[in-house]
Amino acid sequence: MCNMILFELFKTFFTIGLISFGGGYAMIPVIELEVTEHDWMTIQEFTDIIAIAGMSPGPIATNSAIFVGYQTAGFLGAIVSAxxxxLPSLIIILIISIFFNKANKHHTVQSAFYGLRPIIVGLIVYSAIKFAISNELVGTFSPHSISLLAIFGLSLLALIKFSIHPAVVILTAGVVGIIFF
Known part of the structure; x- marks a missing residue:
């Protein structure tokens, strides 16, 4: 039974790593779909994992895979998921690096990369909206959701307008959460 779960974790995350483009945030909707379809965790549990994975050092998709693997099958599950x-990225990068200098100058390759940009932005926005809905940031107007939107707005303002380091914003938001919630 445990070997079957480990195989399923590896296969699932290998497939996600192989077919997903645009970085970790663009992979979140795909990971969420797989995690919930396999009944490895609920959407709320996955949302909590994304919050932790986003604050942890390293790529969010890999961190998410590690957390999901650990939650599902312990330490070995975390290793297998990671x-x-x-592995797909490592294999693909090794192959691409051999041909990159020649292929990058080809018009078709440049056009393909240009065409992928909008979908990557769309996947990131979709992920942010799903995350906001599952955390009741949008959809309802209660004192709780308004306070969450205020923290979001002030955090965004601190990052964009005042260029405050993201770590400081994250820590401050955490302290505010402790105080108010």
Missing amino acids: LGMV
Whole structure:
């Protein structure tokens, strides 16, 4: 039974790592779909994992895979999930690096990369909206949701307008959460 779960974790994250483009945030909707379809955790549990993975050092998709793997099958599950997520990129990068200088100058390759940009932005925005809905930031107007929107707005303002380091914003938001919630 445990070997089957480990195989399923590896296969799932290997597939996600192989077919997903645009970085970790663009992979979140795909990971969420797989995690909930396999009944490895609820959407709320996954949302909590994304919050932790986003604050942890390293790529969010790999961190998410590690947390999901650990939650599902312990330490071995975390290792298997991480390998599944990382191996496709490693293999593809090794192959691409051999041909990159020649291929990058080709018009078709440049056009393909240009065409992928909008979908990557769309996946990131979709992920942010799903995350906001599951955390009741949008959809309802209660004192709780308004306070969450205020923290979001002030955090965004601190990052964009005042260029405050993201770590400071994250820590401050955490302290505010402790105080108010």
